[in-house]
Amino acid sequence: MGEILDLAHVRLTDRPLAVCDVDDVVLEFxxxxxxxxxxxxxxxxxxxxxxxxxxxxxxxxxxxxxxxxxxxxxxxxxxxxxWQTPTTDAIAALKRIGAEADVVFLTAMPPRYTQIRRRLLDSLDLTFPLLATEEPKGPVVRELHGERDLPVAFIDDMAHNLHSVGEHVPECLLIQMVPPLDIHKLAPPAAPHVVRVGDWTAASQHIDSHFTGTGAKA
Structure with missing residues (x-):
């Protein structure tokens, strides 16, 4: 990678892992x-x-x-x-997921704004670890998850980020959160194996099924 991403503060437990984008997924952008x-x-x-x-x-x-x-x-x-406020049901959904799994925020943003975003997320009681990078997200999720034999899910609104994670972590559940915005109607579609949802209720259902082994990946 072109930048050095410090993962030392991210301490995963023996639980499934949900890696989540921030802009237009957790926070309105x-x-x-x-x-x-x-x-x-x-x-x-x-x-x-x-x-x-x-x-x-x-x-x-x-x-x-x-x-x-x-x-x-x-x-x-x-x-x-x-300016930024939480997307609908994001806080409640992430708290439910965080009760059963590790949650890590992975935001596509220059790292120098990490502390500003950290304060904003903390003010919403979303205290999960935060990583900010302008590099492809696939290698980051691969490094985070490593060789752990545990379920992993990735939620993002951008197809290229989902494809990057799918390439580097093939076992990962990929969920595309599609905001109800005109600009997202112009977005390139994600590959068929990516689960497309419009809200956190649907995303949570897919994540729960994947983590408990009660549903298919896509």
Whole structure:
């Protein structure tokens, strides 16, 4: 990996493992990011599944330069505590899962914003270990899970992250959380072996079945 990811603070027990993305899975991302853009005189046009090229001036729809879009995303991570709130039922579902399994948050975010996100999650009583990386998630989950003969599940909204984990941890239950947002209608579909859900109720059911051995992986 290009960056060094410190896993020393993640202490797994002899229980199943659920690795969970954060943005638009545990915390609302795109909806508050749109409000953040509007507060700065910008808006998002849902023309494709990307931020660069689709953020424009709210007055004349002049595209915002890519370098500025990249900075807006970083600035939003800096200000996330004022904007991001939990997704529906995420807190209750994760607490239920955490009663029977280890939970680790794996967020696609520059590591320098880890402590800000840590404070936000802690304020919601979501105190599970947190890892932030811009590297592919598959090798991280592989290193976390290792050779343990225990069930493992991974929840994310992005197909490429799910495919990365599936490649490196073939035994992993892969769950795609699809937010009810226009931009996600433009997202590339995940592979057929990925379980697609729209909320934490459905995700919890699949995770429970996988961890107890009472259901198929997909």
């Amino acid at each position: 795109f909806a508050p990011f749109q409000l953040y853009l509007e507060s700065l005189g910008h808006r998002f046009l849902p023309r494709s599944f990307r931020l660069h090229g689709n953020i424009v001036s709210a007055t004349d729809e002049t595209p915002v330069e890519d370098v500025r879009v990249s900075q807006l995303i970083l600035d939003f991570f800096e200000a996330q505590e004022a």
